[in-house]
Amino acid sequence: MSLLIKLTIVVVAFISHEHEAIAQFQPPYTSIVIPVSKHIDAAKPLYSAKILTVYEDYTQYLPLNFLIDIDAPFIWHECDLQWNHYPGSCPPNTLCNYPISCEEYQCEDVRTTYSYDNPSCRPVNKGPTLPGWGYCTCPVTVVNPVTGSCGQALLSYDHEYTVSTSDGRNVLSGLYGAYPNAACAPSSSFESFPTNVTGVMALSTSPYALPTYLNGPLKSIMALCLPSTLSVPGVLFYGNSSYYLLPQSDVDVKSFLSYTPLLKHPYSFGYFIGVNAIVIKKRSIDLLANTTTKLSTIDPYTTLRTDIYNHVVRRFSLVTKRIPPAEPIAPFGLCFNTSTKGPKVSIKVPDIDFVLEEGKKWSVSTGNSIKQVTEDVACLAFVDGGATSEPAIVIGTYQFEDNFLVFDLEKSRFGFSSSLLRKKTCCASFNFTMAT
Template sequence: MSFIIQLIVIVVAFISHANEAIAQFIPPYTSIVVPVSKHIDVAKPLYSAKILTVYEDYTQYVRLNFLIDIDAPFIWHECTLQWNTYRGSCPANTLCNYPISCEEYQCEDLRTTYSYDNPSCPPVNKGPTLPGWGYCTCPVKVVNPVTGSCGQALLSYDHEYTVSTSNGRNVLSGLYGAYPNAACAPSSSFESFPTNVTGIMALSTSPYALPTYLNGPLKSIMALCLPSTLSAPGVLFYGNSSYYLLPQSDIDIRSFLSYTSLIKHPNSFGYFIGVNAIVIKKRSIDLFGNTTTKLSTIDPYTTLRTDIYNQVVRRFSSVTKRILPAKPVAPFGLCFDTSTKASIKVPDIDLVVEDGKKWSISTANSIKQMTEDVACLAFVDGGATSEPAIVIGTYQFEDNFLVFDLEKSTFGFSSSLLRKKTSCANFNFTMAS
């Protein structure tokens, strides 16, 4: 009897010690890291994340490029549904996923609550059965962010998406896998996309977006730094990390950040902040209260409701009288003659958020060189009824370090990193020794 008691004590002690070790486990990484590429071979500049996935035979990784969309409700990409994938029936060099039945809760959940909010899209019904499977598939509506056109994809249990781990300074040798539900769309859905980009990576607040599937040892903090160049990638982090960019390898980028609250907006899974005023050379453009402002990785330029746009253009024209005007180039309404100079410098445009903090938009993010002789103010008239009143686009994001803290519901912004002698293309993607 005493032997049994001793054995029980030993087993209990072992389990207790094992649980304590698990509780004390600290991973060698603080975040995951993904390279971000800029694309200009389509109608508007777009940005993609390169993520590893696998062919059906699980013998090799394949890198897929996904458009970054911080508003999309779920992930979708080019793939084929195949219910008997584990029998080796997937065609060679094809990404096959296992279908979700129309009877499963994810199907109804995604269709009714976490779908694209576009009333122009036709309703979707039960999908066809796959040969030999016997269940209806789950079509979901998708909206092409390049063309705005509606389409359909089929919801699936997705394969592993694999990304590199990081200490915020380098890439580490370890990998991190996530297993989100996603939707399979035919290759025709991506004909308008940048070359070799065949998917949408949803980074919104939706429970079917990627951040939901990255929790665990990682904190719910996403950092995004869009590159202004095609020659080197920008960077996307997820996790509670310090962030370092060359050549200032000992300066944590977080020391450059100011923070404001993220605002929830009905019928959207995207990210919004409040802007109280726009200041140009010490003169404030009153926005009549806390103006809801959307952050977008799809809109190429900041869009302002007409009444705000007219005030900004009027004030900006006033403080740039020394620069010769030029005939406007669509989609812009205010342009300058740069034929006598290689570049121009203009006053900052400050977005004033809560507590008087300012997101300063410098020349690099406010002036777009359209031709050798013409540069334009990179803000667009969104119309008299534009809702939300302000949408901050990607040109204003470039070389700005942005942090979305989903736990504290705050948004961090650095203003231009160029003034700090670095850029978004300066993360060291060399693997740490």
């Protein structure tokens, strides 16, 4: 055998061994984990994710709070654009980014395919040049999730976003970095946001949303658990992990889940499921098969098209007729008098079941269906979306709280637990203590 053939065999064997080693590599983590906070100091309840960003001399982290938006096409936040960014040039406690030129492919891609779809927003043109740069910037349309107003931000090459890794039980010592393109907006864009929240974290299916940049060793599976409390955070996972919540530290939350297919929508990067019926105390309100239902982290309460809403309110009124009614308080249409002469007692009402494919039921229990609006008035936390509402149903965040939700893009399915309170745990029960 010639020397050349022997060397070829050795090289091929070495490459094969390297590929096998890479394929067998198992990182010490199964997911990344992010704390999720609830805010009530804006026009509506909202939820944020705390993520570390690099700033100034690239050696320090600046923690930023981003509103969680599972429908947004790209990330945008408060930051400065500097074409000649160098260590020491960025103002203190400020995130600085390099601009993307209007001539680069990302600019046209985001503007034409992966932008906000809102007919009330004016089209954008080429942006102004930055001093000394010589190229035009790339303005993109953004929509304020609090006010619904249109604005503009400048697309940028983004710095690293850094999050903690997890084994599903604890936070691990390792960190995980992602490098998405995002857009820089002025501080005035966030005046209507909750205090200390200065960005929007896109968690949609868009290729410019964060999940695209988290793939690699991580599977495309996102789990979200919104807290009902302000004092303790909920949790966001990304990756194919088991999930454990205290005090049931040996029970994988996956065992609580039922699944239904995720549906695609031609004009949205968000997440949709099909609902076949709504059942209240064994009486079914039938809907068209697979009635399009959107999942939203921006809408605070479930919105129903008027015809569906009227059926739900009529049925719910019948099964709660022993509870004294109260004058409705906007935006709700059905309210109850909860004043008592003795100790305060929370009202108890029947479940509202969303019936999904294959007869799966997402049960909305009292904690997610009744909102205590004042000391003496509680209301059904569903609102009338109007006669032409499209989609017909939008499930909002009040119905998400203390429900464990999984967006499994690997298998194109949505997992849901119904209320974790019935399992003696809640979304604020993840152990964020770093594992030893």
